[in-house]
Amino acid sequence: MVELIDLVLLGMLAITALRVIFLKDLFAVVMLFGLYSFLSALIFVNLDAVDVAFTEAAVGAGISTVLMLGTLALTGRKEKANNHTALLPLLVVIITGAALIYGTLDMPPFGHPDNPAHQHVAPRYIEESPKEIGLPNMVTSVLASYRAFDTLGETAVVFAAAIGVLSLLGMPKPGGVAIDSGLKSHLVLRVVAKLVIPMTILFALYVQFHGDYGPGGGFQAGVIAAAAVILYALVFGLPLATHVVRPNFLKVLAALGVLIYAGTGVTSFFLGGNFLDYNVLASDPVVGQHIGIIVIEFGIGITVFAAMLGIFYGFAAQAERTNIQ
Amino acid sequence: MSFIVDYYNYWIVVFLMMAGFYIVISANNLVKKIVGLNIFQTSVFMMYISIGKVQGGSAPIVADGITSYSNPLPHVLILTAIVVGVATTAVGLALVVRIKRAYGTVEENEFEDKDALI
Amino acid sequence: MFEQHFPVLPIVLPLIAAPLCMLLGRSQLAWLLATIVSGISFCIAVSLLMVTLDQGVLSYALGGWEPPWGIEMRLDVANALILSVVTGISTLVLVYAKDSIATEIPQSQHTLFYTAHLLCLTGLSGILTTGDAFNLFVFLEISSLATYTLVSLASDRRALTAAFRYLVMGTIGATFILIGVGMMYMKTGTLNMLDLAARIGEFEYNRTLNTGLAFILVGVSIKLALFPLHMWLPPAYTHAPSAVSAFLASTATKVAVYVMIRFIFTIYGAEYVFYSMGMDVILLVLAIVAIFNCSFVATVQSNVKTMLAYSSVAQIGYMILGISLVTTAGLMAGLLHIFNHALMKGALFMAVGAVFMRTGSADIKAFRGLGKTMPWTMAAFTIAGLSIIGVPLTAGFVSKWYLVTAALEQQHWMIAFLVLIGSLLAIVYIGRILEAAYFKDPVQSASDKTIKEAPLMMLVPMWILAVANIYFGIDTSLSVTAADAAANWLFEPSAQAVFQSASQSASELGAAR
Numbered sequence: 001m002v003e004l005i006d007l008v009l010l011g012m013l014a015i016t017a018l019r020v021i022f023l024k025d026l027f028a029v030v031m032l033f034g035l036y037s038f039l040s041a042l043i044f045v046n047l048d049a050v051d052v053a054f055t056e057a058a059v060g061a062g063i064s065t066v067l068m069l070g071t072l073a074l075t076g077r078k079e080k081a082n083n084h085t086a087l088l089p090l091l092v093v094i095i096t097g098a099a100l101i102y103g104t105l106d107m108p109p110f111g112h113p114d115n116p117a118h119q120h121v122a123p124r125y126i127e128e129s130p131k132e133i134g135l136p137n138m139v140t141s142v143l144a145s146y147r148a149f150d151t152l153g154e155t156a157v158v159f160a161a162a163i164g165v166l167s168l169l170g171m172p173k174p175g176g177v178a179i180d181s182g183l184k185s186h187l188v189l190r191v192v193a194k195l196v197i198p199m200t201i202l203f204a205l206y207v208q209f210h211g212d213y214g215p216g217g218g219f220q221a222g223v224i225a226a227a228a229v230i231l232y233a234l235v236f237g238l239p240l241a242t243h244v245v246r247p248n249f250l251k252v253l254a255a256l257g258v259l260i261y262a263g264t265g266v267t268s269f270f271l272g273g274n275f276l277d278y279n280v281l282a283s284d285p286v287v288g289q290h291i292g293i294i295v296i297e298f299g300i301g302i303t304v305f306a307a308m309l310g311i312f313y314g315f316a317a318q319a320e321r322t323n324i325q
Numbered sequence: 326m327s328f329i330v331d332y333y334n335y336w337i338v339v340f341l342m343m344a345g346f347y348i349v350i351s352a353n354n355l356v357k358k359i360v361g362l363n364i365f366q367t368s369v370f371m372m373y374i375s376i377g378k379v380q381g382g383s384a385p386i387v388a389d390g391i392t393s394y395s396n397p398l399p400h401v402l403i404l405t406a407i408v409v410g411v412a413t414t415a416v417g418l419a420l421v422v423r424i425k426r427a428y429g430t431v432e433e434n435e436f437e438d439k440d441a442l443i
Numbered sequence: 444m445f446e447q448h449f450p451v452l453p454i455v456l457p458l459i460a461a462p463l464c465m466l467l468g469r470s471q472l473a474w475l476l477a478t479i480v481s482g483i484s485f486c487i488a489v490s491l492l493m494v495t496l497d498q499g500v501l502s503y504a505l506g507g508w509e510p511p512w513g514i515e516m517r518l519d520v521a522n523a524l525i526l527s528v529v530t531g532i533s534t535l536v537l538v539y540a541k542d543s544i545a546t547e548i549p550q551s552q553h554t555l556f557y558t559a560h561l562l563c564l565t566g567l568s569g570i571l572t573t574g575d576a577f578n579l580f581v582f583l584e585i586s587s588l589a590t591y592t593l594v595s596l597a598s599d600r601r602a603l604t605a606a607f608r609y610l611v612m613g614t615i616g617a618t619f620i621l622i623g624v625g626m627m628y629m630k631t632g633t634l635n636m637l638d639l640a641a642r643i644g645e646f647e648y649n650r651t652l653n654t655g656l657a658f659i660l661v662g663v664s665i666k667l668a669l670f671p672l673h674m675w676l677p678p679a680y681t682h683a684p685s686a687v688s689a690f691l692a693s694t695a696t697k698v699a700v701y702v703m704i705r706f707i708f709t710i711y712g713a714e715y716v717f718y719s720m721g722m723d724v725i726l727l728v729l730a731i732v733a734i735f736n737c738s739f740v741a742t743v744q745s746n747v748k749t750m751l752a753y754s755s756v757a758q759i760g761y762m763i764l765g766i767s768l769v770t771t772a773g774l775m776a777g778l779l780h781i782f783n784h785a786l787m788k789g790a791l792f793m794a795v796g797a798v799f800m801r802t803g804s805a806d807i808k809a810f811r812g813l814g815k816t817m818p819w820t821m822a823a824f825t826i827a828g829l830s831i832i833g834v835p836l837t838a839g840f841v842s843k844w845y846l847v848t849a850a851l852e853q854q855h856w857m858i859a860f861l862v863l864i865g866s867l868l869a870i871v872y873i874g875r876i877l878e879a880a881y882f883k884d885p886v887q888s889a890s891d892k893t894i895k896e897a898p899l900m901m902l903v904p905m906w907i908l909a910v911a912n913i914y915f916g917i918d919t920s921l922s923v924t925a926a927d928a929a930a931n932w933l934f935e936p937s938a939q940a941v942f943q944s945a946s947q948s949a950s951e952l953g954a955a956r
Binding site for chain 2: 002003006007010011013014017018020021026029030033036037040043044047048049050051052055056059060063064067068070071072074075076079080086089090092093094096097100101104105107109110111112113115117118121122125126130136137138139141142143147150151153154157158160161164165168169213214215219304311314315318
């Protein structure tokens with residue numbers, strides 16, 4: 001059954017990808033990419049990766065697609081026809097693909113429990129982490145404790161992206177001149193948005209603090225909270241949104257999140273452990289792990305929220321600027 | 326037959342990767358290049374998640390009555406990789422916006438021509 | 444009390460300083476913080492180098508989780524040496540940057556420059572220190588994202604397209620590495636480098652592992668700009684702010700060379716890569732073509748920054764050539780050249796940045812008559828240029844000497860001869876600039892404004908590197924000893940086997956628990 005669903009979804013993905021190659025309408029291309037992202041999220045669910053599916057849906061189909069649409073609004077939706085020869089790229093792709101297919105020939109069979117990947121490092125995560133970390137969600141345990149340094153790096157990547165977009169696009173000035181976004185005049189939209197936005201923020205908080213038990217965590221929560229404000233900005237206009245969440249406040253938040261995460265690691269130094277060793281944070285190691293994970297997830301959450309919203313502000317500020325011109 | 330059952334997943338994923346890769350290196354429009362990059366990366370994520378699947382296993386969250394779990398490690402790696410991907414996309418798109426403002430176009434051959442004039 | 448945490452500090456300190464820079468807001472304070480933190484990292488890196496020369500290897504388990512379950516930082520002579528170079532150059536570049544970016548980057552962006560620089564340093568230190576294949580990918584992306592930002596900070600619009608091209612190529616490279624790491628993981632079930640090495644050692648020949656290695660090598664080759672995957676590099680180095688060019692040219696590609704060395708020698712083992720897969724021939728051919736093609740292209744450039752960028756690609760060819768000789772001597776020459784080339788290219792790009800600041804151009808015409816108007820800058824340029832050529836008593840001579848010796852040791856007369864011919868091409872491109880600077884009169888229009896010598900804050904780091912070029916050309920004890928120890932350490936399977944068996948028994952112990 002799993003294989004059948006897998007096959008159908010993969011087939012749909014292949015059709016979507018092929019369609020993207022030949023379409024010249026970039027708006028359709030971006031929409032198809034959103035679809036691609038959703039389909040792959042379904043594959044992830046089908047293959048038991050619920051946390052990954054959650055993130056892919058929030059990021060790929062959510063944030064990435066919004067940013068792409070924002071870019072299209074500034075750059076135009078038609079791809080121009082060009083007389084470039086597509087022969088060389090095709091050749092490169094065929095060679096690369098052939099190399100990959102060659103590589104699959106000695107791969108361990110798909111889904112087999114005796115595969116090396118399931119035999120060596122992972123068993124400890126599955127068997128010991130509920131005892132060592134005390135959390136039912138193994139993905140959270142590995143992400144936030146065993147491989148916490150990767151996750152610190154990931155937070156730094158998000159911060160670096162925010163720095164990049166900030167330097168390239170700048171920030172809107174808070175409380176600028178309101179421009180009718182067009183959506184504002186729709187009464188239904190405004191009423192629904194007023195209902196949905198608080199619930200989205202509530203959901204973000206749930207995801208933030210429930211990530212230890214079910215799918216979710218700081219990253220997904222940050223994205224969802226940012227999405228709530230983005231929705232607000234889309235319906236009520238950027239000036240109002242920047243009035244509610246000020247761009248300068250976001251800069252502070254983004255920096256603060258990284259500092260909270262790295263600071264947790266440094267705290268471990270002073271309590272006699274290695275960097276990011278949560279065992280020393282409390283007298284009982286399991287309690288220490290729990291404290292550590294909650295704190296760093298909080299750090300991730302606010303950096304991701306601030307960075308994603310800041311990136312959106314950057315793009316929106318550019319859009320306003322072109323509108324004024 | 327078992328050969329196909331064992332590997333069909335990886336083969337289709339390779340096809341998807343290459344579709345994305347082709348879009349990146351052949352597209353002339355910068356936004357489309359970024360879309361291609363995302364498709365390429367998302368497909369690589371699928372390869373990782375396929376590695377983590379255990380037949381008859383369930384999602385790696387402890388629950389009563391479940392004995393076999395899928396491998397959580399690839400999931401963690403891909404969570405990180407997805408975030409890295411969106412970060413790159415954001416910076417790439419910001420560059421596209423600035424290129425549009427500086428050159429008036431986001432078609433690669435057109436701004437190359439404009440640079441050649443200098 | 445922090446000594447046991449030294450392996451992780453060169454990563455953590457800049458990582459903490461980066462958000463602090465952003466919070467400080469004032470560019471003067473941000474500069475001060477960045478420089479101090481980078482300086483401290485340099486001191487730590489040097490002390491780590493001393494410790495590793497003495498004791499061999501340092502391992503640090505992050506989060507207290509023993510490898511392979513947790514992430515391990517692992518320092519030996521090879522990465523401690525390059526870490527010292529990277530943090531040292533970073534500190535000098537930051538000192539240099541204060542005046543340099545004042546004319547090249549708008550005032551409001553200065554804090555962002557320092558933040559991005561620190562993030563880039565975090566990434567590079569992380570790549571160098573980590574003992575985990577996936578963690579390496581994460582740090583690679585931190586440094587890459589920061590680099591794209593740094594390149595695009597320049598006011599020239601071509602910097603934007605250069606940064607975009609760099610972003611696309613860099614991301615393709617990183618994704619290739621991700622594919623390769625995935626293939627290694629599915630065959631071994633681990634991500635820790637030593638554990639990977641032990642498990643890959645059990646395979647004689649495996650198609651999945653071969654493909655994984657091929658993808659990693661291609662991905663890393665994009666990052667280190669190995670011919671013919673170097674096309675992103677010249678525009679990026681040409682249009683980036685001068686301080687950024689100086690930093691990237693002397694660190695980023697070197698770190699990528701290190702990654703290649705790490706994957707070839709530590710993880711797969713020279714035997715697997717060179718004897719089973721025959722990679723040495725491919726690398727050798729590409730290296731020689733890179734040296735000749737790019738040196739030749741460099742001789743016809745009119746923009747000096749572009750010329751130096753092509754020269755960098757050629758010099759990377761020498762490093763890869765050293766690796767592809769498959770001997771300890773060759774590897775040692777390659778490592779030595781990483782060290783020496785950082786000194787040369789750092790000084791050269793700093794000098795060009797100073798010229799750009801005073802004349803507003805990096806074109807070769809702008810260099811006319813500078814021997815009189817900017818004597819100190821041009822003197823530093825000359826010393827570093829002679830070092831690139833490989834004149835005796837400079838650092839460049841030392842690494843070329845060891846490279847030629849390593850080639851002759853293997854009876855590769857042809858290769859030794861080609862290395863010497865490559866140096867002749869360097870004489871041509873460096874000579875053109877020196878000729879313009881010392882033997883040509885300044886262009887008439889430029890003489891309207893008087894050209895002053897560069898400010899002291901730019902001259903000092905430039906001269907530190909220039910003097911280092913001479914110092915390490917005469918007293919080779921430190922650089923050669925470290926490179927030799929590193930090469931021996933990487934090459935001797937027996938030296939690593941001891942640690943491998945130790946880690947194996949540790950993992951068996953863990954499995955038994």
